Amino acid sequence: xxxxxxxxxxxxxxxxxxxxxxxxxxxxxxxxxxxxxxxxxxxxxxxxxxxxxxxxxxxxxxxxxxxxxxxxxxxxxxxxxxxxxxxxxxxxxxxxxxxxxxxxxxxxxxxxxxxxxxxxxxxxxxxxxxxxxxxxxxxxxxxxxxxxxxxxxxxxxxxx
Numbered sequence: 001x002x003x004x005x006x007x008x009x010x011x012x013x014x015x016x017x018x019x020x021x022x023x024x025x026x027x028x029x030x031x032x033x034x035x036x037x038x039x040x041x042x043x044x045x046x047x048x049x050x051x052x053x054x055x056x057x058x059x060x061x062x063x064x065x066x067x068x069x070x071x072x073x074x075x076x077x078x079x080x081x082x083x084x085x086x087x088x089x090x091x092x093x094x095x096x097x098x099x100x101x102x103x104x105x106x107x108x109x110x111x112x113x114x115x116x117x118x119x120x121x122x123x124x125x126x127x128x129x130x131x132x133x134x135x136x137x138x139x140x141x142x143x144x145x146x147x148x149x150x151x152x153x154x155x156x157x158x159x160x
Contacts, residue, residue: 050112050113050114050115051112051113051114051115052114052115052116053068053069053070053089053091053114053116054068054069055067055068055069055116055118057118059121061147062143062144062147063124063141063142063143063144063147064120064122064124064140064141064142064144065139065140065141065142066087066118066139066140066142067137067138067139067140068089068114068116068137068138068139068140069136069137070091070114070133070136070137070138071136072093072136073091073092073093073113073114073136075133077091077092077093077094077113078090078091078133078138079091080131080138080140082124082126082129082140082142083126084123084124084125084126084145085119085120085122085123085124086117086118086119086120087116087117087118087120087140087142088116088117089114089115089116089117089118089138090113090114090115091113091114091138092112092113093112093113120142122144122145122146123144123145123146124142124143124144124145125142125143125144125145126142128142128143129141129142129143
């Protein structure tokens with residue numbers, strides 16, 4: 001005799017239905033903007049989207065070097081704030097168009113930008129932070145408060 005799921009009650013049917021509903025919720029969620037971006041409604045005709053920029057963090061012993069990709073951003077539109085253990089980055093992209101057609105004026109606005117909060121593994125000296133922006137790449141140099149020495153990191157011991 002062949003057992004069919006539709007003929008007999010299966011105690012796991014309810015669990016399968018719940019799993020299918022959860023899967024559908026996540027499928028719908030993933031159709032929108034990527035997980036790392038979010039949208040803030042600003043009114044009719046205005047669109048605003050914020051994304052997390054891609055970053056590379058390098059530990060150079062006595063300092064951290066952070067490179068941040070900010071394509072399409074002007075240097076004047078970047079806000080950078082550094083505390084002892086955190087870096088806050090915000091950059092805006094603003095585009096406005098005015099078109100005149102047969103006496104009517106149409107204005108389109110688009111606001112976009114990047115926001116990122118980076119927690120640092122060691123404390124830095126915020127007053128001595130330096131930043132350079134060139135061709136869409138922001139480079140931040142952060143001197144460490146108390147750089148680790150090799151002896152503090154320990155040495156590898158061979159096991160006999």
